[in-house]
Amino acid sequence: MDSASPTALQPPTPPLAELRDLSVRWGRNCVLDGVNLTLQPGERLVVVGPSGAGKSTILRLLAGLQLPTGGTLLLHGQPQRYLRLDQENPPDVRLVFQNPALLGSLTVGQNVGFLLYRYGRLSEAEIRQRVSHALEAVGLGGIEHLLPGELSGGMQKRVSFARALIAAPQLGHAQMPLLLFDEPTAGLDPVACTRIEDLIVRATEVAQASSVVVSHVHSTIERTGQQMVLLYGGVFRWAGDLAAYRSTDNPYVVQFRSGSLRGPMQPAEA
Numbered sequence: 001m002d003s004a005s006p007t008a009l010q011p012p013t014p015p016l017a018e019l020r021d022l023s024v025r026w027g028r029n030c031v032l033d034g035v036n037l038t039l040q041p042g043e044r045l046v047v048v049g050p051s052g053a054g055k056s057t058i059l060r061l062l063a064g065l066q067l068p069t070g071g072t073l074l075l076h077g078q079p080q081r082y083l084r085l086d087q088e089n090p091p092d093v094r095l096v097f098q099n100p101a102l103l104g105s106l107t108v109g110q111n112v113g114f115l116l117y118r119y120g121r122l123s124e125a126e127i128r129q130r131v132s133h134a135l136e137a138v139g140l141g142g143i144e145h146l147l148p149g150e151l152s153g154g155m156q157k158r159v160s161f162a163r164a165l166i167a168a169p170q171l172g173h174a175q176m177p178l179l180l181f182d183e184p185t186a187g188l189d190p191v192a193c194t195r196i197e198d199l200i201v202r203a204t205e206v207a208q209a210s211s212v213v214v215s216h217v218h219s220t221i222e223r224t225g226q227q228m229v230l231l232y233g234g235v236f237r238w239a240g241d242l243a244a245y246r247s248t249d250n251p252y253v254v255q256f257r258s259g260s261l262r263g264p265m266q267p268a269e270a
Contacts, residue, residue: 005098006064007119009051009250013041013248014026014074014076014077015038015039015040015041015074015171015208016039016040016041016043016075016076016178016210017037017038017039017062017073017074017075017212018037018038018039018072018074018077018179019035019036019037019038019058019071019072019073020036020071020072020073020074021035021036021070021071021072022034022035022036022037022061022070022071022072022073023035023068023070023071024057024061024066024068024069025070025109025219026056027071028231029056030234031054031055031069031206031234032058032234032235033233033234033235033257034071034235035071035231035234036236036238037058037236037239038188039178039210039212040192040210041118041176041210042176042208042209043210043214043226043227044200044201044204044210044211044224044225044226044227045084045210045212045213045225045226045227045228045229046212046213046214046220046221046224046225046227046228046229047212047214047215047228047231048214048215048216048221048228048229048230048231048256049216049227049230049231049232049256049265050216050232050256050265051216053079053230053231053232053233054231054237054238056182056183056207056214056216057233058172058212058213058231059069059095059180060180061073061182061212061233062075062093062178062180063082063084063092063093063095064080064082064083064085064087064090064091064097065083065084065095065113066083067081067083068233072075073091074260075091075118075178076175076176078091084254091178091188092173092175092176092177092178093180094158094164094167094177094178094179094180094207095164095180095182095186096136096161096164096179096180096181096182097182098182098183098186100148100153100156100157100159100160102148102156102160103147103148104147104248106146106147106148107144107145107146107147107149108135108140108143108144108145108146108148108151108159109131109135109144110168110184111148112131112134112135112144112159112162112163113127113130113131113161113166114163115166115181116130116131116166116168121125124156124167129191130166131144131162131166132144134162134163134165135159135162135208135235137148137162137165137202137203137245138158138161138162138165138199138203139158140155140158140159140162140193141198143155144178149224153187153188154188154192154196156193157184157188157192157196158195158196158199161200162205163181163198164203165183165206165207166180167201176209176210177207177208177209177210178209178210178212178214179203179204179209179210179211179213179222179258180211181200181211181212181213181214181215182214183214183215183217184196184197184200184202184213184215184220185197185217185219185220186215188216190219191219193217194219194223196220196221197220197223197224200220200223200224201223201224211224213225218222219255220236221245222242223235225245226241226242226252227239227242228241228242228244228245230250230252230253230256232252232264237250237252237253238252238253239270245257246251252264252265253262257263
């Protein structure tokens with residue numbers, strides 16, 4: 001009998017993230033009701049749905065900032081049972097907030113390299129080099145000395161993207177990162193939206209990562225997504241790729257795409 005090849009002996013790569021019958025409840029309020037989701041390595045996923053549907057809750061779960069009340073969350077095939085700060089070896093997950101969340105008293109360079117300075121394992125020269133490369137990747141080379149208050153809103157967003165490109169030194173490089181973007185283009189003009197949308201795709205490629213984007217902006221959905229899920233009433237009402245999203249006659253997607261007041265998604269009664 002022929003011996004098996006090395007490739008055949010390698011175990012299959014697990015999904016980067018998996019939600020199995022995941023639920024989140026606050027008293028009688030059910031935010032997520034037994035949802036299931038799989039994110040493959042290198043995939044870009046967009047979670048859509050009306051405001052208050054629980055989209056940001058999914059990001060908090062993936063980021064380790066919140067625990068589910070039922071079901072299982074796995075990252076790189078490992079169940080996540082503790083909040084991020086309680087883990088000795090947390091997975092490499094980087095959350096880009098809707099607000100850039102920059103520290104106003106620090107320079108751009110200090111903000112982007114915050115984790116590098118905090119853990120103090122690199123020389124000043126190496127930190128500056130990494131920060132410079134990250135800023136150049138988002139088209140903001142040479143602004144390390146400026147303060148956040150001297151930047152436009154769009155530039156602050158891009159600085160927060162540059163910060164997400166730099167891994168915390170203690171995490172190493174053994175795992176593919178997971179990038180999370182919470183309403184990354186909210187409040188931006190169309191030109192700034194396009195720049196940020198292109199950066200999401202580029203950042204995912206540069207970091208050799210998978211990404212999850214929460215958005216209700218149609219251009220962001222179209223430009224950044226490979227796979228889509230629509231969340232409403234605590235469950236996923238539809239899932240598919242970008243081409244299917246554009247053409248499906250699913251009533252939830254049709255209403256979301258058109259912005260119609262008529263359809264299955266209605267505001268909760270007082």
